[in-house]
Each structure stands twice: as structure tokens, then as C-alpha cells.
Amino acid sequence: MIEDLHDPRLTAIGLLMEVHAGLSSRFAAQFEEHGLSTVEFEVLMRLARSPEHQLRMTDLAAQISLSTSGVTRVVDRMERDGLLRRQACPSDRRSAYAVVTEAGMARLAETLPGHLQLIQDWFVGQLDPETLEHLLRALRTIRDAVHPCATAGSDRTTTDDC
Amino acid sequence: MIEDLHDPRLTAIGLLMEVHAGLSSRFAAQFEEHGLSTVEFEVLMRLARSPEHQLRMTDLAAQISLSTSGVTRVVDRMERDGLLRRQACPSDRRSAYAVVTEAGMARLAETLPGHLQLIQDWFVGQLDPETLEHLLRALRTIRDAVHPCATAGSDRTTTDDC
DNA sequence: CCGGGAATATTGCAGAGTCTATAGTTGCTC
DNA sequence: GAGCAACTATAGACTCTGCAATATTCCCGG
Numbered sequence: 001m002i003e004d005l006h007d008p009r010l011t012a013i014g015l016l017m018e019v020h021a022g023l024s025s026r027f028a029a030q031f032e033e034h035g036l037s038t039v040e041f042e043v044l045m046r047l048a049r050s051p052e053h054q055l056r057m058t059d060l061a062a063q064i065s066l067s068t069s070g071v072t073r074v075v076d077r078m079e080r081d082g083l084l085r086r087q088a089c090p091s092d093r094r095s096a097y098a099v100v101t102e103a104g105m106a107r108l109a110e111t112l113p114g115h116l117q118l119i120q121d122w123f124v125g126q127l128d129p130e131t132l133e134h135l136l137r138a139l140r141t142i143r144d145a146v147h148p149c150a151t152a153g154s155d156r157t158t159t160d161d162c
Numbered sequence: 163m164i165e166d167l168h169d170p171r172l173t174a175i176g177l178l179m180e181v182h183a184g185l186s187s188r189f190a191a192q193f194e195e196h197g198l199s200t201v202e203f204e205v206l207m208r209l210a211r212s213p214e215h216q217l218r219m220t221d222l223a224a225q226i227s228l229s230t231s232g233v234t235r236v237v238d239r240m241e242r243d244g245l246l247r248r249q250a251c252p253s254d255r256r257s258a259y260a261v262v263t264e265a266g267m268a269r270l271a272e273t274l275p276g277h278l279q280l281i282q283d284w285f286v287g288q289l290d291p292e293t294l295e296h297l298l299r300a301l302r303t304i305r306d307a308v309h310p311c312a313t314a315g316s317d318r319t320t321t322d323d324c
Numbered sequence: 325c326c327g328g329g330a331a332t333a334t335t336g337c338a339g340a341g342t343c344t345a346t347a348g349t350t351g352c353t354c
Numbered sequence: 355g356a357g358c359a360a361c362t363a364t365a366g367a368c369t370c371t372g373c374a375a376t377a378t379t380c381c382c383g384g
Contacts, residue, residue, distance in 0.1 A: 001270075001271045001274070004274050004275070004278065005207070005210055005211050005274075006211075007278055009278050009281040009282060009285075009286055010207075010278070010281070012281070012285065012286055012294075012298055013185070013281050013285060015298060015301045015302060015305055016181070016182065016185070016285070016301060017182075018305050018308075018309060019178070019301055019304050019305050019308060020178065020179075020182045021227060022305065022308035022309050023175070023178070023308060026308070037370095039370090045167070045172075048167055049167050049168070056332085057332075057333065057334095058331085058332065058333085065183060066371080066372090067371070067372050067373080068332075068333065068334085069333085069334070069335080069371080069372065069373080070370080070371055070372070071333090072333065072334055072335085073334095073370075073371080074370090092331090092332085092379075092380070093332095093378080093379055093380085094331065094332040094333070094378065094379045094380070095331090095332060095333080095379095096332085096333065109163045112163070112166050112167075113166070116166065116169055116171050116172070119171040119172070119174070119175050120171060122304070122307060122308050123171075123174065123175060123178070123304060124171055124174055126303055126304050126307050127300055127303060127304070131296070131300055132174075132300075134293070134296050134297070134300070135296070135297060135300040135301075136174055136177060138289055138293055138294075138296070138297040139177045139178060139181055139297075140177060141288055141289060142181050142284070142285060142288050142289070143177055143180050143181050143184065145284060145288050146180075146181060146184035146185060146188070146284050147180060147184050199340090201340090201341095218362085219362075219363065219364095220361085220362065220363085228341080228342095229341075229342055229343080230362075230363065230364085231341085231342070231343080231344095231363085231364070231365080232340080232341055232342070233363090234363065234364055234365085235340075235341080235364095236340085236341095239340095254349075254350075254361095254362085255348080255349060255350085255362095256348070256349045256350070256361065256362040256363070257349095257361090257362060257363080258362085258363065
């Protein structure tokens with residue numbers, strides 16, 4: 001048992017966790033400079049990448065891995081701040097769309113360059129291109145295994161439609 | 163701006179986030195089978211690895227990246243459940259130690275093998291040894307850059323004393 | 325047509341975390 | 355020694371999240 005406490009596997013996973021925590025906190029700080037939380041940025045990104053800049057509440061929940069009630073509330077907040085608006089779905093009156101407003105797109109455009117720069121500075125830019133390619137390939141392998149809806153042999157690198 | 167939405171850097175960081183989320187949720191599920199939350203497991207691990215199986219509240223907070231009030235509360239819960247107990251520090255009456263009880267060590271011993279197995283199954287076991295070594299080296303590079311208290315040239319793989 | 329089961333969003337409630345204020349303790353400086 | 359700043363743990367107020375319950379809507383088999 002004592003020896004398990006220093007098992008190399010724990011070191012390995014600890015490394016991943018530290019990297020994640022470090023990057024996440026830097027990202028969060030930059031989002032906050034623009035008045036956004038991490039999930040709010042995530043919501044903006046997902047919607048902006050979707051056709052018409054809109055998504056059904058349920059689909060949004062699936063993409064940002066939040067419960068549907070969580071989505072109801074984050075959309076509440078963002079609607080209050082004018083970044084989003086709700087729109088009734090004409091074909092199904094149960095569903096509601098969340099749509100990015102002009103102000104929301106502007107906020108995203110204002111935040112995104114700094115975010116990309118942070119990724120550059122603290123993640124991809126830390127490694128030479130070949131090492132980075134190896135890293136991404138390894139991560140892709142693990143992602144495909146661990147991700148609930150990974151389609152095994154596929155080469156896709158986007159997961160929007162998951 | 164539109165092209166930024168599909169910047170390869172976003173894909174790269176998304177990969178990392180997905181891997182982290184997938185692993186974390188599997189770990190959490192296994193912890194829950196043993197009646198622990200993720201932070202509770204983390205607390206048990208950190209304490210068990212420390213001399214005398216104890217740590218000052220502040221130091222514990224630093225290690226598991228939680229606020230000191232957060233630590234107060236998680237220790238409250240675990241003390242209530244008999245996994246920990248508080249002990250006054252003889253040399254400094256402001257400080258309090260959190261000490262793992264026998265029950266706490268037993269709970270950890272019961273949980274740890276399954277946790278190691280999960281790391282094996284979904285993380286390190288997904289890659290051949292050489293690829294894994296590359297991955298860990300790359301992660302170490304990034305960790306050393308991103309981690310607030312990384313000592314640049316060091317080769318250490320444990321961060322207990324951070 | 326219509327009645328029941330599935331899907332969708334919302335709300336009440338409880339749990340867990342942060343931030344701020346507070347009280348007790350320590351140690352340094354004059 | 356007395357005063358004062360720094361440190362330590364905790365308590366209160368607030369935020370965010372998930373789960374369970376609810377109301378509405380859709381769809382399908384009779």
C-alpha cells in the first residue's frame with residue numbers, strides 16, 4: 001500500500017492534472033479581463049461555430065458538458081448581460097434556441113485573440129513542431145479511447161457534432 | 163475572426179480538455195463507489211504521503227489548490243465521516259493539523275488499487291512505452307513552464323513540496 | 325381522434341466552492 | 355514591555371452546479 005502511494009502512474013496522471021490546472025487558471029484570468037467566465041466563453045465559442053450562431057439548449061448542454069439546468073442558468077445570465085437571446089423553435093415548441101447577439105459576437109472577437117495567444121505561449125509554443133505533433137497524436141489516441149462517443153477509426157479532430 | 167474559430171490551437175487545447183474531462187469523470191465514478199469525492203481522495207493522498215500522515219490546513223490548501231475556507235469545509239466533512247481528525251499544533255496555536263485516521267488510511271487502501279487500474283486502462287496503457295515516455299516528457303516541459311513554482315532545470319517528478 | 329410514453333426546458337432544493345470579514349496568535353520593532 | 359503588522363483558521367454571504375420534480379409538447383399505436 002505504501003509503495004502504491006508513489007506509483008509512477010500517479011506521477012503520470014498528476015502531470016496531466018497539473019498541466020490542465022495551470023492552463024485553466026491562466027485562461028480563466030484572461031476571460032475575466034473581458035467579463036466572461038470559462039463556461040460563458042465556451043458557450044460563445046460553441047454557438048459561434050454553429051450554423052446561424054444558434055443551438056438548442058439540449059445540444060448546447062451536451063457540447064459543453066453541463067446539465068440542462070446548468071445551461072438554463074448560464075443562458076439566463078448571458079441573456080441578462082445581452083450576449084445571447086432565446087428564440088423559440090418554430091417546428092418544436094418544447095425546444096428553445098440560444099442565439100448569439102451582436103454584442104456576444106463582439107465580446108468573443110475581443111476575447112479570442114488573447115486566448116489564442118495564451119495557448120501559443122503556454123502550450124503549443126512550448127514544444128518544437130515535431131514534439132507537438134507526437135503529443136497531439138498521443139492525446140488523440142487517449143481521447144478516442146476515453147471519449148464516450150468516439151468513432152474508433154476516424155481521423156476527425158473536431159468534436160462539435162458529438 | 164471567423165477563421166479564428168477553427169484555429170488549430172483551439173483543436174489542440176480542446177483535445178487536452180477532452181482527455182482531462184473523460185479521465186476525471188471516470189475517476190470520480192470510481193471514487194464514488196468507495197464513498198469519496200475527488201477532492202476527498204486528493205486530501206487522503208496528500209496526507210498519506212506526508213510525514214506522520216498530517217499537514218497543516220494551509221499547506222494542504224496549497225497542495226490541492228483549494229482556498230483555505232474550502233479546506234476548512236472539506237476537512238469538516240471528512241472529520242464528520244471519521245476519515246480525518248484535527249490536531250492542535252503545539253508550537254503554533256494558530257495552526258491546526260489534519261491527520262488521517264486509521265479509517266481514512268483503510269479507505270484509501272481500498273480505493274487506490276482501482277484508481278491505479280483506471281489510470282492503467284485509460285491513460286498509460288493506451289500507449290506503447292516509447293510513446294508514453296515522449297508524452298510525459300512533453301507534459302513535463304509544459305508543466306514546468308506553466309506551473310507557478312516550477313524550478314526550471316529540475317528533473318523532479320513529484321510536486322508534494324510545492 | 326386520443327391516450328400514454330418520450331423529450332424539452334424550467335424551477336426548488338441541497339451541496340460545494342470562493343471571497344470577505346473576523347478573531348485569535350505570533351513575532352518584530354521601538 | 356506595548357503596539358502593530360502578518361499569519362492562521364473559521365464563519366457568513368453569495369455563486370454555481372446537479373438532481374428531482376413539474377409542465378408543456380411531440381409522436382406513435384390503437
